[in-house]
Amino acid sequence: MVKEAQGKFSNPSSDALTIAHALQLFELSENPVEFCRINSLHLKTMEEMSKLRKQLLRLIFHQSKFCEEFAWNLGDSEAVEQAWRSEPGKKPLQMSEEELLGQGICAGWADRVARKDHTYYRLSEEDRKVRAVRYQSCALDDTIYLHRSSSVARIAPELVVYSELLNTKRSYMHGVTAVKPGWLLKYASSLCTFSAPFEDPKPYYDSLHDQVYCYVRPVFSRHNWELPLHSLPIKDNNSRLKVFAYALLNGDVLPCMRDVKDMLALSPSVILGPGPSSQTRVGDLLDKMQKCRKLLCEKMQNCPKLIDSRAALRDAWNADPNFLYPEIKVWFQAKFHSHFGVIWQKMHQEVLLEGRELFPKPKRLKKVKG
Structure with a gap:
């Protein structure tokens, strides 16, 4: 009742x-x-x-x-x-409201996270008779349980936070809320450790945030629970420079470059190859982008250290409109060099815009009732 x-x-x-x-x-x-x-x-x-x-x-x-x-x-x-x-x-509650409240609860109890325990084969005969779902706390070694009276018990989420443990014959979680792995990265990053950057999936440039990211594998708590792959800004200058140079030629920074990819003499993907490239055009482009501050410091006050973002490229072109002109032109086949002036002008127009303007989300078509 x-x-x-x-x-x-x-x-x-x-x-x-x-x-x-x-x-x-x-x-x-x-x-x-x-x-x-x-x-x-x-x-x-x-x-x-x-x-x-x-x-x-x-x-x-x-x-x-x-x-x-x-x-x-x-x-x-x-x-x-x-x-x-x-x-x-x-x-x-709307789903968005429920999500925000869940994140708030997660932030408050981020040191009381528990993960569902799937190691059934290790249990004793007595523990196998327990109908409550087993969990492992990030802060404890002993098994804890989700009580059947909890409103969360029906779905028994993979990850939860709890407000306290009630100890009877067994330890039961009280005040349980389901959480998502991404919330732990956001609100409990101090309890996470991250792997070295992955080469596969490849690092990428995010046009909306104008930043270069790599994928890493996060693990949470002293139990080293693996969380889904997560993207973080690349710290290494050389790696960041390579990814941005690739994105620039591939049309991920300025969309006008997407329309002329067939005119290129070489695939931009060679920039991402391991070690120094034997291609002169690759080395010349990266070298010039890396020496931005040295080459332009006399022409601008706040010169970027290197060209690793659209904002840095914009600043460099404000100081010298022809910066990188020969290094990018040489990537085009000789028969298209006469068209490069128009492409260069279009690049200068697009660099003034922000990511949302350059790459707007496609509008969803409304369904017409027949």
């Missing part, structure tokens, strides 16, 4: 969000005493939770006056209270 009564509040991704939903409905009820009786809730506990929620709301708005970190510009406390008291539907 209790499980059925409280099932209407259940959020399968988080015990905390389940409790928040129950509290919201409690505060909206016309008769709180009857509400608690029908739903098998403790009246005193619900009243204390309600007082605490209002107190926290006042504290946040008070702190926002003195600390920019707590700044809130989406209405005053009354507007927040009104939004809280608006009649919730069957699913009170």
